[in-house]
Amino acid sequence: DGRQDEKRVINVIKKIPVISKNQQVSKPIAANTAEFTRLIVGDFTRDFFQQTSRLFRIFISSTFSDFKVERNEFYRRVFPSIKQQCAQLGYEFQVVDMRWGVSDTADNDHTADVMCMDEIDRCIDLSAGLNFIYLIGNRYGYMYVPIDIDEDEFEAILTVANEANIPNTDLLKKWFQLDKNSSPAKYVYVPITTHFKHFEEKSMEQQQEKQQWQIEEKSLLKALREAVDLAYQKKKISNQQATIYFQSITEREIRRATTEKNRSNLIGIVRDFSNPIIETGVDEKFF
Numbered sequence: 001d002g003r004q005d006e007k008r009v010i011n012v013i014k015k016i017p018v019i020s021k022n023q024q025v026s027k028p029i030a031a032n033t034a035e036f037t038r039l040i041v042g043d044f045t046r047d048f049f050q051q052t053s054r055l056f057r058i059f060i061s062s063t064f065s066d067f068k069v070e071r072n073e074f075y076r077r078v079f080p081s082i083k084q085q086c087a088q089l090g091y092e093f094q095v096v097d098m099r100w101g102v103s104d105t106a107d108n109d110h111t112a113d114v115m116c117m118d119e120i121d122r123c124i125d126l127s128a129g130l131n132f133i134y135l136i137g138n139r140y141g142y143m144y145v146p147i148d149i150d151e152d153e154f155e156a157i158l159t160v161a162n163e164a165n166i167p168n169t170d171l172l173k174k175w176f177q178l179d180k181n182s183s184p185a186k187y188v189y190v191p192i193t194t195h196f197k198h199f200e201e202k203s204m205e206q207q208q209e210k211q212q213w214q215i216e217e218k219s220l221l222k223a224l225r226e227a228v229d230l231a232y233q234k235k236k237i238s239n240q241q242a243t244i245y246f247q248s249i250t251e252r253e254i255r256r257a258t259t260e261k262n263r264s265n266l267i268g269i270v271r272d273f274s275n276p277i278i279e280t281g282v283d284e285k286f287f
Contacts, residue, residue, distance in 0.1 A: 062135035161227035
């Protein structure tokens, strides 16, 4: 009966040897000390104790107009079946495509490159595996312009431009303004609306200003890169400093993702037209 069962339990307990207080050994609880330290000082800028990811988040990188067909085929023929298989295995599948992710605001303040780099980092941090697909063709793509330049570096470039009478040097001073509040002081690439007030509006004025900006931007970038190239030749800036001004955004994306740690989590596709024949405007977009 119940009383007999109770007696049997008591007899079993009596047979367990008693451990004195001095004999008891406290085992430390395994913990991530770095995360614990951040927790006790109130640093909540990062997630704590991340669980195994159930997400595949993939960034697609390529130049846009020459890979339009290939990117569309991914969405039509590849991604739907992958998404379905992931769902069956309990995973979520997401694609980050900056063709549709760059806002007018990012265009205005020149932060599209920053957005791309942040998204690549996010894909690497969150994805359970594959996180980056890049497509490379014969076109290099739009070249990056730093959104800020150290004061000494910019003034060295500007001095060389003035001495060499490089055309449109005045545009460098117009579009890069000194920010003394940053440390160290930097010249900042000012928003387009600084000089084209209607750039973000939906109006006739916006269309006119957009065309004006495209013309002025070409002149600005040509003057900047000529000055950078000459400043490097005169040893006013280093090769490392100069290289940044001649990198395409696509190259920067690929360099960001192809770290030694992440190389097993990406796919690269190369398309090479070894004998290019350029006969029409459509052909030109591939080179």
